[in-house]
């Protein structure tokens with residue numbers, strides 16, 4: 544049992560990307576996220592609201608929208624409430640459903656951490672991951688975006704692969720697809736490889752996918768627009784390579800529909816997209832029941848957001864490497880403590896400490912904070 548929530552604090556953090564990231568909406572140099580802390584008499588729970596950087600995709604929620612959601616819709620419905628089980632956290636989160644998914648994820652994951660600490664149980668265990676004596680390990684995969692030239696892409700891959708990642712994911716777009724995959728196969732041989740199309744194709748591009756089908760890819764991520772399950776199902780019927788849904792997998796209902804229509808064989812779980820650990824777990828379980836394999840994607844989040852994903856990635860049906868990586872992969876610095884690091888080449892270990900098992904570095908939170916708001920049972924009346 545966790546005591547009632549006495550205080551919730553929102554901290555807007557900005558940390559520069561190490562190198563500017565290119566996406567469909569242009570270039571991004573700064574990562575924005577909101578650290579959400581939830582305080583009960585048993586301790587402090589940490590969560591992160593980490594919407595996808597707008598330049599990297601057509602973002603469905605902006606940081607400003609999430610900030611008002613957390614301040615106006617979630618804080619008043621969370622303060623003074625207690626939760627003794629993860630089901631009670633889910634019941635509470637349902638009352639926030641008018642908020643954007645990543646805002647809900649920020650508060651919901653903070654509640655999971657608070658409950659884990661009250662119960663002295665690691666989140667992975669609360670999610671149902673089974674551990675052996677050696678503890679839980681998660682395989683990390685390398686993801687790289689689009690680069691202006693093939694040579695720059697190959698260089699970026701070479702720089703990072705030395706860190707031991709267990710698979711490579713490259714981004715493709717119409718006109719820059721078969722050529723990129725061909726170049727990677729030429730330079731890196733039979734490395735476990737997948738592509739992310741970010742919804743940029745239609746079934747009219749079937750010939751491109753027939754060519755990609757010859758490269759022994761682990762999967763093709765989100766080939767069609769997020770609402771084009773018809774196209775995705777038609778494509779899956781033509782290909783040996785599994786299709787993985789990412790943007791389409793935004794709710795349990797939509798994943799159920801995708802499975803029914805045979806629109807994929809793999810699903811990428813994103814805590815930020817689905818509104819927290821509870822909805823991500825439900826999606827994982829539904830996939831498992833239907834023989835659909837999962838793995839954990841990122842937006843990418845800063846350290847606390849990624850650390851929640853490590854616990855999710857420990858689940859048995861998360862059978863492909865995650866996009867979660869060390870703190871230093873994307874950003875010049877991180878506010879999580881300890882830093883996220885590889886425990887062995889390409890391996891992240893899942894903490895066995897209570898709750899999230901990671902703390903915030905207070906000095907770094909002060910260094911990178913843009914603004915902060917605090918809500919207490921007193922201020923909310």
Ligand SMILES: [Mg+2]
Pocket residue numbers: 739741764765789790
């Ligand atoms: Mg994706």
